[in-house]
Amino acid sequence: MWSMHVYEKLKIKFVVYxxxxxxxxxxxxxxxxxxxxxxxxxxxxxxxxxxxxxGLVVGLAVGGVVGWLxxxxxxxxALGPTVTKTLTQTVTVPVTVPITITPTPVFKKxxxxxxxxxxxxxxxxxxxxxxxxxxVMANIHDSLFVRDVxxxxxxxxxxxxxxxxxxxxxIVRLRDDAKWHCGDRFDxxxxxxxxxxxxxxxxxxxxxxLWPPVQEVKVVDDYTLRFLLKRPYSMFVSALSATWLSLGHxxxxxxxxxxxxxxxxxxxxxxxxxxxxxxxxxxxxxxxKFARNPDYYGLALAEGGGAYKWGPPAxxxxxxNIIPEAATIAAALHKGELEFHPRAPVTYVEDLxxxxxxxxxxxxxxxxxxIDVNSKKFxxxxxxxxxxxxxxIDTVKIVNTMLKYAGIPADNVLNxxxxxxxxxxxxEYNPDKAKELLRTINWDTIGKDIGYKxxxxxxxxxxxxxxxxxxxxxxxxxxxxxxxxxxxxxHAAYMAEGEVRPYEDRKYHLMLLGWSQFDADHVTGxxxxxxxxxYCAQTDADLDKLIEDQVATEDPEEQKKIFQRVQEIxxxxxxxxxxxxxAIWWYCWNKKVHNVKPIAxxxxxxxxxxxxxx
Numbered sequence: 148m149w150s151m152h153v154y155e156k157l158k159i160k161f162v163v164y165x166x167x168x169x170x171x172x173x174x175x176x177x178x179x180x181x182x183x184x185x186x187x188x189x190x191x192x193x194x195x196x197x198x199x200x201x202g203l204v205v206g207l208a209v210g211g212v213v214g215w216l217x218x219x220x221x222x223x224x225a226l227g228p229t230v231t232k233t234l235t236q237t238v239t240v241p242v243t244v245p246i247t248i249t250p251t252p253v254f255k256k257x258x259x260x261x262x263x264x265x266x267x268x269x270x271x272x273x274x275x276x277x278x279x280x281x282x283v284m285a286n287i288h289d290s291l292f293v294r295d296v297x298x299x300x301x302x303x304x305x306x307x308x309x310x311x312x313x314x315x316x317x318i319v320r321l322r323d324d325a326k327w328h329c330g331d332r333f334d335x336x337x338x339x340x341x342x343x344x345x346x347x348x349x350x351x352x353x354x355x356x357l358w359p360p361v362q363e364v365k366v367v368d369d370y371t372l373r374f375l376l377k378r379p380y381s382m383f384v385s386a387l388s389a390t391w392l393s394l395g396h397x398x399x400x401x402x403x404x405x406x407x408x409x410x411x412x413x414x415x416x417x418x419x420x421x422x423x424x425x426x427x428x429x430x431x432x433x434x435x436k437f438a439r440n441p442d443y444y445g446l447a448l449a450e451g452g453g454a455y456k457w458g459p460p461a462x463x464x465x466x467x468n469i470i471p472e473a474a475t476i477a478a479a480l481h482k483g484e485l486e487f488h489p490r491a492p493v494t495y496v497e498d499l500x501x502x503x504x505x506x507x508x509x510x511x512x513x514x515x516x517x518i519d520v521n522s523k524k525f526x527x528x529x530x531x532x533x534x535x536x537x538x539x540i541d542t543v544k545i546v547n548t549m550l551k552y553a554g555i556p557a558d559n560v561l562n563x564x565x566x567x568x569x570x571x572x573x574x575e576y577n578p579d580k581a582k583e584l585l586r587t588i589n590w591d592t593i594g595k596d597i598g599y600k601x602x603x604x605x606x607x608x609x610x611x612x613x614x615x616x617x618x619x620x621x622x623x624x625x626x627x628x629x630x631x632x633x634x635x636x637x638h639a640a641y642m643a644e645g646e647v648r649p650y651e652d653r654k655y656h657l658m659l660l661g662w663s664q665f666d667a668d669h670v671t672g673x674x675x676x677x678x679x680x681x682y683c684a685q686t687d688a689d690l691d692k693l694i695e696d697q698v699a700t701e702d703p704e705e706q707k708k709i710f711q712r713v714q715e716i717x718x719x720x721x722x723x724x725x726x727x728x729x730a731i732w733w734y735c736w737n738k739k740v741h742n743v744k745p746i747a748x749x750x751x752x753x754x755x756x757x758x759x760x761x
Contacts, residue, residue: 272408
């Protein structure tokens, strides 16, 4: 396989406003492969290029966010195919198209891939899926965009490209070569029905708090949608490039009723499930099996980034086997009963490395674990007490010893790979300072009524070694005079506890929380704003205002300054969260499986499309 990165030129005309036309220039992502060769394919080939591009990463408008772009951007003049409609404004769209050109692949078709997943799958309904369910569901139900192997957003899935009109208005062009699994045409009207279903307060999407702040979505033409937002939101495309806005066909949802998501589904992805029609199989608590979609439009994740044209899946089936126990996972990989696991147990890494029949590869994830602090429950209402907790815990030592295969020490709530990250150095261990702060607040006196005890909440299955990490934290805190009750819950119950209102009714003072993240707002805006889940229970008007401003500004430099200020407040100034580690996943697969590409995010859309077996 070899690849060539080019700038494709594309012109799109939309009805935007009935006023004087203006150009909106969008910054294209510059290739990291050196000089860029400009190609001018014949006009009749341009539409073909749109369907066979290796990936599509459109930068953001001048004054917006260029976040994930590490190299200087280049503005490209727009040419090319036109969406026919009554035209009152032309939007100029510079588009960067990483094209991966592949020779005719040599591979074996057929077979079933046995995949491991360590948590239970509860539903395949995109409107209800969270956690492990989302990871599995994403193979059936496309989102509008996906992330590539490096976590870069904006790669085409159900949509081909986006246009930023302003931070409050975005236009999305859908692909015209996809079909719903039932055979119906996928278009702007059916996509809108799915989106509106998730927006409806009568049955809001389970992850609605992670959606962009959508006010209304309108159909422009058969394959174009216009998103109007409640407030300026520059991270729009990043938010669309994840599983929480995956699409399900409303017609089939209404047809199957309560069986939708449990016995039948209908998406546009590479894999299908409908037990009522004999497609796939689900044995609750044990495994769920999907069948290939022969009509899939054919994109797969490319090894270096972006995506490429592959075609329908090579495998006949993929089967997700639910195995929570680390020892059982490792044994199944050795025996060949499991052929692929994206997160092999960290306690068995060296053991798995010794098996000549297995490949095992480390991939640092866009996922960071922190201890969020409930600022509305005594004694963590006191800033001095929160900082005493922070100084008492040697997170760096814990991660470098006990968790050396699970992660790397973090110094910030934001992942070091995420757009907007600023080093905070917030991982200092100073037990003497912790004791001094406790003396300052008269802990010996004020802690007596609660038995000098606080509660640390954690999920028993979500991330590896959570119980061991919490035991270590308990030991450090008790060494300075703070007793700790550990509260380990099954993941659904754990998440429910983190969303209890009012805040003081939450049972925990500290909450070990893993957060898959892609940009500064996905962490600070969707987790710490008082209108969101807000596990730290902050209600600071100044912090809320900064979080709102960070996605409203049209000035990239100003945005960077706000990102930094928000991160400083959350850590160094108010200690609403204590960083632990950036996660590492160990991808492990049998050597008879080919084309595996470890990815930086747990959202595994398109991961299995081009896998095949000897």
